[in-house]
Amino acid sequence: MTRTLTQSMQDYVKVIYGLTRSGPASTNDIARKLSVSAASVTSMIKKLHELKLVRHTSYRGVALSHAGTMVALEILRHHRLLELYLNEALGYAWDEVHAEAEKLEHHISEEFEDRIAKVLGDPSYDPHGDPIPTKDGRMPPTVSERLADANINESVVIRRVSSHDASMLRMLTSHGLLLNTTLRVALRDADSGALVVQHGKRRITLDREITENIFIERL
Amino acid sequence: MTRTLTQSMQDYVKVIYGLTRSGPASTNDIARKLSVSAASVTSMIKKLHELKLVRHTSYRGVALSHAGTMVALEILRHHRLLELYLNEALGYAWDEVHAEAEKLEHHISEEFEDRIAKVLGDPSYDPHGDPIPTKDGRMPPTVSERLADANINESVVIRRVSSHDASMLRMLTSHGLLLNTTLRVALRDADSGALVVQHGKRRITLDREITENIFIERL
């Protein structure tokens, strides 16, 4: 069913899904995410509305319909399965998978999706710890506690890094801060909110922007 | 460099490559292969000419330039590596690989190409026995003797099947006639040109259309 949608429509639906975790998405936000003009967004929203993939009232923002949500989840499943496959089967690093998956997600068949899912053992999480929607559109639990909010002296495990910025991911890699790494919060800078964390013998300073994007399980 | 070409341009270049084994390709032939109108071909040829990918004189057919040939070989490399990868790594049958590779060939990165080539051990032939162009644009030898031309009583090995017609490939599979299968030519029907071949204990009749598309090595 996704097959009849153009790549562009798929991209809009995916972005709208990401922007509507809390309330409707604005034209400008969508435009910014997709690097297109606001006028382009308005015109695409009109088309998606006619296809009943979104609900939209002029000047009032846009939200996905149930059908639209299913489309978004399917694309997200493709994306995350691809990321994991590139990582596990082809040896891509976690900072390299996003760009490739971003292109391929629109072009693989259901057959391909099913086969890589099977090879991977029907996984629930991608290389960044993001949940992979199931074939029937259910979303596995998402780890949502931020390292930024951890307490001093608390030991935590990194379970998700919600950034596709390759340089941030490489920085974490260089400090040995991979998924499922255990660390302890040593200090918090009251002004900047930066944290100093203890990882084995190493002490690493992580600024607020980074700790906001690292999600953890408390031990 | 292929990256700046649209998918449509890539498809034209690939088809022109396939049609120019002997002399220039005609507008109509290209149109037929791509299922577009002759007028569309003329207009695309004009664009490809401006990009110096083809040489074209009005009403006189079209041929690839050196640059165009390199583009075609790169796409062909993507296609055939993908076919082999789908077959070997993901368990697709040889009659299923073509359609999937046809879509993906335009969307994989050089990184992806290099990684699957490496996983496959830098292969020279795809699941149909077609040669895979090297990264620098050389073409491994192509088996070109047809089963149709084999002599009675001759033993031969199937080395290439130049058809992407899934039903023909499945028919061959059902008779156990896979790549690298040895068989003996038992009879030739003088009228139709059909062959009866002996494969182990089985005798199989193959009509002319099929034997024209099976390429062999003589033993």
Place this chain on the structure above:
DNA sequence: GGTGTTTTTTAGATGAATCTAAATTTTTTA
């Protein structure tokens, strides 16, 4: 070698996705 057939090209239109500039509506703020 002229004339009819086939092939190719040109002309002009369409739909998709985009843009800029202008108009309209909503929100903010003084």
Place this chain on the structure above:
DNA sequence: TAAAAAATTTAGATTCATCTAAAAAACACC
């Protein structure tokens, strides 16, 4: 609460790949 600012939509244009119909060129055959 009215004016200014910001967000959104409308209007109209552009680019790409396609189409159909008509014109032009090449070919084929008597």
